[in-house]
Amino acid sequence: MAFHLDLLLGVVLMASPLLGISPCSSDGQRAFYRFCNLTQVPQVLNTTETLLLSFNYIQAVTATSFPFLGQLKLLELGTQFTSFTIDKEAFRNLPNLRILDLGKSQIGFLHPDAFQGLPHLFELRLFSCGLSDAVLKDGYFRNLHSLSRLDLAYNQIRSLSLHPSFSELNSLKSIDFLLNEIAVVCEHELKPLQGKTLSLLRLASNHLYSRVSVDWGKCMNPFRNMVLETLDVSLNGWTADITRNFCNAINGSQISSLVLAHHILGPGFGFQNMKEPDRDTFAGLARSSVIRLDLSHGFIFSLNFRLFEALKELKLLNVAHNKINEIKDEAFYGLDNLQVLNLSYNLLGELYNSNFYGLPKVEYIDLQKNHIGIIQEHTFKFLGKLNTLDLRDNALQTIDFIPSISYIYLGGNKLVSLPNIALTANFIQLSENRLESLDNLYFLLQVPHLKILILNQNRFSSCNPSHAPSKSLSLEKLFLGENMLQLAWESGSCWDVFKGLSRLQVLYLNNNYLNFLPPGVFSYLTALRGLSLNSNRLTSLSPNDLPPNLEILDVSRNQLLSPDPNVFASLSFVDITHNKFICECELSAFIRWLNQTNVTIFGSHADIYCMYPDSLSGTSLYSLSVEGCDEEEVLKSLKFSLFILFTVTLTLFLTTVLIVAKFRGFCFNCYKTTQRLVFRDQTKGRPYDTYKYDAYLCFNSKDFEWVQNALLKPLDAQYSDQNRLNLCFEERDFVPGENHLTNIHSAVWSSRKIVCLVSRHFLRDGWCLEAFSYAQSRSLADLNSALIMVVVGSLSQYQLMKHESIRGFVQKQQYLRWPEDLQDVDWFLHKLSQHILKKGKEKTDNDVQLQTIATIS
Incomplete structure (x- = not known):
């Protein structure tokens, strides 16, 4: 995406000088005649510097087609919609022309002297013009002493037999033969280029040396006595053998950057039909001083023993987009000067301590988009110069192998927690992981020298309130978007998470489900300049909520109803688009501020609109009048x-x-107490009942101590004479030695009610769940509410719904939660006792409604 944005920006910048010119016109310096249905060159002023004539129907250019244009620097004649003829000295009236673009025009005839009279021509574009070998053999480029770039890509050139005049082109630096039909290049063909230094020679996509048998003894070194900064021979279908023969043939030729991308070296994954490259494949490059080697987009499965040992001066190695699954011992031996290693988009699953031996100067290792799940502890720790490690989009569950380096990329892994290790870094990226506890954030905020921390798209939602505040004196940017901080903050803990971040300048808290901001949570951020609260659930803001020196605020896509304009008065930029403004008189002060403020408001006027009342829904706040509101x-x-x-x-x-x-x-x-005193003589006795027990308490044995203190002692008659209920529970009333299911069955059917105390232990206990199912069966059989479910502890609705039997009960019937506040316990036990003693068939509309109370922690 960044590349496309840069490209778009470049196009805009290039086109910007022409934006003020009408189509098919000229302003004296720039002439814009694209898509003008021209059949011949138009007359323009002699002061013209840029002339654009592409996308027309010009059929011929002759020596008289152009008037004398002494200042013209750029001529674009490419992409004519008809066959194109270029006659002798067709451009002689353009003596100072620097760039001539004829690309994508089907040239039917090109005179050998067509380019004569262009002593200052710097760049000549002849790509996709249907040209043959003749353009190289017959001296078409004679006397172009200033020519530096020659683009002959996408033509029909089959041989590189260069005319001797190429030896006179002393300024020539770049030649592009991409996508031609050149099968072989030998030494005698490129002899006119000997002694030259080229910044680029591109021979990619020609099936070079791959479809014919080459006698290298006769062909010899095509690049003898040449210095090539970049040689591109990618997309030629080279195998390991072809690559080895080519490297041996060019032995000694100076090539700084060798591009062999899109090759067929190696068998790929699961095949053995092609040979892997070995230590002999690149041995011929030992004296070529190769600094950059691109072997990306291929089928290499294994990096073999001392594969690159001949490349002593190599600084950048790119083997991305292969099928590498194995790095053999000493695979990188000999790469004493390597600084950048790109192993991204491969099939690596494990990394071992010995994998990167032989890389004493490596600074950057890219391992993103593999399948790495295990890395031995010392894999990277002996790389003394390592500065950047990219492990994004793998399957890592720990980071105890991370050394203290400047830049760490670990996004898109499976990290649930972070170990407490000694770590030093300037930049850490941990987005798209599974971090839940803010313990991990507190740990990261202690990392020395950290300036940028990216934690987007994790699961931060829980907090351990025992943490001491962070004290990061270096952190400048913190990205915490797309988490769940609302769940952590609503518990009243971790409100001091930003305390001590005195140099933080940018903070992202977007998409965190925030419906409030903890009091003073930003008060410590004295250096904060930019804050994003985008896409939360905030309904209001007060001036005290924001950092003291904030300049840029994004509160778009929240639920602000009637914001106080004083909140935004001290800002320089604010984004308040897509909120839910209530357009009544309470909003009049904000509307006045909106139309008068000097604060820059991001977004269009249409994006700041009313949500209520319905008659004004979608209406821009800028179009509203506040007249009439003063009557109040x-x-x-x-x-x-x-x-x-x-x-x-x-x-x-x-x-x-x-x-x-x-x-x-x-x-x-x-x-x-009053009830007992007033009605002590009217206390009714227990009615006769056919059930053996009033209730069967079903709970996990691990909860026994709590059940005994909370329920049995205040309710069970055997614990106290003052208690009314005869309760049944496993530890006391089950028959020893008898089948456990029989005991459960007997307890369920011999009790008036079954009380299931559903805790975390209960949900893991198969016997408890079985008893719950029996109790449901009993309720269905008797057509009454014999089953009473009490949820104990902080169990969510989701955790209850995971169990099929409990899910059916929860969806259809009410259940209780054990109260969090101790003063509610007596009331709860009283209501529970009444519900136990109540007969099912006597159920009326006045039955006690069991209300859900806040869970205990």
Whole structure:
């Protein structure tokens, strides 16, 4: 994506000088005549510097086609929609022409003297013109002493027998023969280029040496006495044998960068039909001073023993997009100067301590997009110069092998937690992993010298409140988008996670489900300049919520209803698009600010719109008038009086409610005491019942101690004479030695109610789940609510729904949760006792509704 953006920017910059010119016109310096249906060259002013004539129907260019244009530097004649003829000295009236573009024009006739009279021509584009070998043999480029770039790609050239005049082209640096039909290149053909230094010689996609048998004894070295900065022979279908023969033939030729991409070296994965490259394959390059070698996009499966030992000066090795699954011992032996190693997009699964021996100067290793799951501890730690390690998109579950280096890329792996290891880095990327606990964030914020930390698309949602605040004096950018910080912060913990980040400048918290900001969470960020809260659930913001020196704020795609304009007054840039503004008079101050502010508002006016009322839905805030809202000032005194009256009444009411809510346990005990005193003579005895037990308590044995203290002691008659219930539970009432299912069955059918205490241990206990199923069967058989389910602990609805039998119950019936607040326990036990003693067929609309109470931790 970045490449496309750069390319688009380049096109815009190139085209920008022409944007102000009408089509098929000229402004004296620039003439723009593309797609103008021209059949001949138009007359332009002699001051023209750029003339664009592509996409027309010009059939011929002769010596008289152009007036004398002494200042013309660029002429574009490519892509004519008809066959094209270029006559003798066709461009002689353009003596200062620097760039001539004839590309993608079907040249029917090209005179051998067509380019004469161009002493300053720097670049000649003849790609895709249907040219044959004659353009090289017959001296078409004579006297072009300034020619530096010659593009002959996409033609029909079959032989590189160069005309002797090429030896006179002393400025020539780049020749492109991409996608021609050149089968063989030998020494005598390129003799006119001997003694020259070329920045680029491209012979890619020609089936060079791959479809004919070559007698290298006669062909000899095609690049003898030449210095090539880049030689591109990719996409020629070279095997290991062809590559070896070619390297041996060019022995001694100076080539800085050799491109052998898109080859067929190696058998690939699961095949043995092609030979792997070995230590002899590149041996012929020993004296060529190769600095960069590109072997990407091939079928190499194994990097064999001392494969590159001849390349002593190599600094960059690219073997990406192969099928490499194995790195043999000493595979990189001899690469004493290698600095960059690209092994991305291969099939590596494990890395061992010995894999990278022989790389004393390597600084950058790219291993992204493999299948690496295991890396031995010392694999990278002996690489003293290593600066950057890219392990994105693998299957790693630990990072204990990471050395202290500057740049670490670990995104797209399977990391659940981070070990407490000594780590030093300037840049760490850990996005798209499975980190849940903020313990990992606290750990990373302690890493010395860290400046940029990327943690997007993880699962941060839990917090251990015992952490000391972080003290990173170097962190400048922190990316925490697409996590679940709301779940961590709503527990009231980890509100100090940003404390100590005194140099943080940019913070991303987008897509974190935030519906509030903890008080003072940003107050420590005195250097923060940019904050993204995009795509959360914030309904309001106050000035105290934001860092003191913030300049850029993104709160787009939230649920802001009537924001306070004072929140944004001190900013330089703000994005408030796609919120849910309520367009009533309460928003009038914000609308006034929006139309008068000097703060730069990102986004178009149409993206800042009303959500309510329905009559204004989708209407831009910029188009709203606030006239009429000032009438409310007349009612202020009346509103104030009503407000005072309402406030006093509400305060009395809330005080009463607060007292009852705060001391509800004490109030309930008082109520029970009063009831016993008033109705002590009217206390009814237990009715006769055919059931052996009032209730069967089904729970996991690991929860026994809690059950005994919480339920048995206050309810069971055998624990206290004051208790009313006769309870059954496994540890006391099951018959020893008898089949466990029989015991469960007996307990279920001999009890009025079955109380299942569903905890984490219960969900892992098969016997408990079996008892739950029996209890459901009993309820269905008796057509009553014999089963009472009590959820104990912090079990989510999702965890309950994972079990089929429990899922059916939860979807159709209510269940209880053990109260979190201790003062609610007596009330809960009272209601539970009533429910146990209540007969199923007597169920009425006045039955106690079992309310869900907050879970215990």
